[in-house]
Amino acid sequence: MSTVRGARERARIEVTAAIKDEARRALAAEGAAKLSLRAVARELGMVSSALYRYFPSRDELLTALIIDAYDSVGAVAEAADAEALAAGAPPRARWLAVCTAIRGWALAHPHEYALIYGSPVPGYSAPLDTVGPASRAAETFIGILRAAHAGRGLALPPLPGNLRPEARRMAADFDEGLPPEVAAALVATWAQLFGLISFELFGQFERVVEERDAFFAYAADRLGREVGLPLV
Amino acid sequence: MSTVRGARERARIEVTAAIKDEARRALAAEGAAKLSLRAVARELGMVSSALYRYFPSRDELLTALIIDAYDSVGAVAEAADAEALAAGAPPRARWLAVCTAIRGWALAHPHEYALIYGSPVPGYSAPLDTVGPASRAAETFIGILRAAHAGRGLALPPLPGNLRPEARRMAADFDEGLPPEVAAALVATWAQLFGLISFELFGQFERVVEERDAFFAYAADRLGREVGLPLV
DNA sequence: TGTACATCAGTGAACGCGCGTTCACTGATGTAC
DNA sequence: TGTACATCAGTGAACGCGCGTTCACTGATGTAC
Numbered sequence: 001m002s003t004v005r006g007a008r009e010r011a012r013i014e015v016t017a018a019i020k021d022e023a024r025r026a027l028a029a030e031g032a033a034k035l036s037l038r039a040v041a042r043e044l045g046m047v048s049s050a051l052y053r054y055f056p057s058r059d060e061l062l063t064a065l066i067i068d069a070y071d072s073v074g075a076v077a078e079a080a081d082a083e084a085l086a087a088g089a090p091p092r093a094r095w096l097a098v099c100t101a102i103r104g105w106a107l108a109h110p111h112e113y114a115l116i117y118g119s120p121v122p123g124y125s126a127p128l129d130t131v132g133p134a135s136r137a138a139e140t141f142i143g144i145l146r147a148a149h150a151g152r153g154l155a156l157p158p159l160p161g162n163l164r165p166e167a168r169r170m171a172a173d174f175d176e177g178l179p180p181e182v183a184a185a186l187v188a189t190w191a192q193l194f195g196l197i198s199f200e201l202f203g204q205f206e207r208v209v210e211e212r213d214a215f216f217a218y219a220a221d222r223l224g225r226e227v228g229l230p231l232v
Numbered sequence: 233m234s235t236v237r238g239a240r241e242r243a244r245i246e247v248t249a250a251i252k253d254e255a256r257r258a259l260a261a262e263g264a265a266k267l268s269l270r271a272v273a274r275e276l277g278m279v280s281s282a283l284y285r286y287f288p289s290r291d292e293l294l295t296a297l298i299i300d301a302y303d304s305v306g307a308v309a310e311a312a313d314a315e316a317l318a319a320g321a322p323p324r325a326r327w328l329a330v331c332t333a334i335r336g337w338a339l340a341h342p343h344e345y346a347l348i349y350g351s352p353v354p355g356y357s358a359p360l361d362t363v364g365p366a367s368r369a370a371e372t373f374i375g376i377l378r379a380a381h382a383g384r385g386l387a388l389p390p391l392p393g394n395l396r397p398e399a400r401r402m403a404a405d406f407d408e409g410l411p412p413e414v415a416a417a418l419v420a421t422w423a424q425l426f427g428l429i430s431f432e433l434f435g436q437f438e439r440v441v442e443e444r445d446a447f448f449a450y451a452a453d454r455l456g457r458e459v460g461l462p463l464v
Numbered sequence: 465t466g467t468a469c470a471t472c473a474g475t476g477a478a479c480g481c482g483c484g485t486t487c488a489c490t491g492a493t494g495t496a497c
Numbered sequence: 498t499g500t501a502c503a504t505c506a507g508t509g510a511a512c513g514c515g516c517g518t519t520c521a522c523t524g525a526t527g528t529a530c
Contacts, residue, residue, distance in 0.1 A: 007526070007527085030354055031265075033263075046475095047474070048516090049475075049477095050475075052517095053473055057517080114352075119346035120263075122266045131439065134436075159450065170441075184447070184450065185454075187441060188447070188451040188454065190431075191436070191451075192423075192424035192455075194427045194430070195424045195426045195427015196427065198349075198427065200423075202349070203358070204349070204423070204426075208402070208405075209419060211394075211395065219423075238493085239493070240506085243493095268483065269483085269484065270484080271483095278507070279508055279509065280485085281508075281509080282507045285505075289484080290484065
């Protein structure tokens with residue numbers, strides 16, 4: 001009964017997907033601030049008011065796109081790590097593979113990237129539903145560091161005293177298994193990784209960095225060292 | 233003649249400044265995508281068409297704001313470094329002072345920050361006039377590194393082979409005086425610094441980092457090490 | 465199985481809104497002789 | 498110094514545009530008896 005769906009239910013699922021696909025296309029063309037329900041409807045050959053059967057407002061559509069984007073980059077990160085792991089890669093190589101995969105996703109979906117990691121969309125405030133999906137990609141890094149820590153360990157210098165309680169809290173939020181130094185280093189490194197990607201994507205590397213791939217590999221490898229991962 | 237200006241010229245300068253100030257206020261309230269000439273004019277008690285005597289289009293006004301923002305953060309960085317230098321601070325402390333100053337500026341002017349370091353404004357493409365001011369803050373870091381290099385030197389591991397020509401080019405672009413390893417490390421670190429600031433400003437640290445000041449100090453200090461600056 | 469009713473997707477018109485930009489104009493300020 | 502003319506800031510109306518959202522409606526699909 002719940003598997004064999006009626007025509008209506010199947011149609012609803014399909015149309016919902018079509019709306020999100022078209023919205024993603026519009027996003028890619030114009031950016032989130034200019035994403036308009038009317039344009040999406042027009043492109044789908046619907047009347048704008050019909051969209052309200054699927055999304056109660058423009059903001060809800062944006063939220064759906066945001067959640068999908070987080071899930072999309074998270075899935076890419078997980079797949080890259082799974083592949084590296086299957087190939088027997090050591091933690092540092094898994095780290096690099098995931099960084100590269102995330103950058104690849106960002107270059108392939110620049111506006112979706114901007115939607116989740118760029119400046120907030122004016123007038124829109126993300127609801128709590130986005131918190132879970134947002135951490136999915138980060139979980140991949142946590143897994144890599146946990147494996148490395150369980151193996152030969154991660155050597156990091158001690159934290160400044162005033163950061164120790166905060167770092168312990170972070171480590172606890174990451175489901176235990178990581179020492180506080182690693183947790184703090186991961187959060188910092190995580191932010192820094194997106195600094196590299198954002199600068200490339202948002203044009204700050206124009207006339208500064210030419211060999212983007214080589215430069216990113218160099219920088220991401222340095223980040224792996226920063227987080228305590230030993231060289232192979 | 234060029235110093236003693238006529239009433240008309242002085243008025244023009246004042247009104248231009250008032251328009252930019254009001255535009256900055258609107259920016260702070262709504263973000264760049266929603267910045268509207270009409271709203272600015274309304275707030276100034278002018279009619280919208282009057283703004284065209286001062287800026288030929290909305291984009292030109294945006295460009296002026298972008299250049300001012302780059303100059304503003306550049307001036308803040310320079311002032312922080314000058315102060316640290318006057319107090320006899322070693323390079324690593326100057327580095328930290330400038331990082332902290334840039335973050336402080338960003339927290340105080342979040343929408344101006346987003347305008348220059350966030351996702352590009354849809355439909356707007358920055359003209360070349362913005363390139364010069366954009367590098368002003370970075371020049372401060374170059375100065376610090378040059379001083380450190382001239383002093384006891386900067387120890388950095390060698391670059392991967394495929395990045396050496398690129399790094400040499402970067403070093404040349406920075407007016408010489410810095411070895412290629414340092415140039416490459418600075419560019420990476422520069423991007424990473426803005427990753428930290430953007431994540432804090434754009435809400436990615438919500439529910440993750442609580443002690444923002446301490447965390448930033450920790451991360452910025454790590455960046456100083458990354459770029460080869462010795463501890464005091 | 466057939467029929468009466470409920471559910472729901474999609475329509476089309478309308479609401480009130482704000483936007484960037486153009487244009488002919490008025491009237492004050494500056495300039496040349 | 499006084500006058501005729503040029504320059505320029507600011508006005509007000511208008512252009513054409515697109516937006517999000519509401520609402521009463523039609524007609525097709527699903528459901529209960």
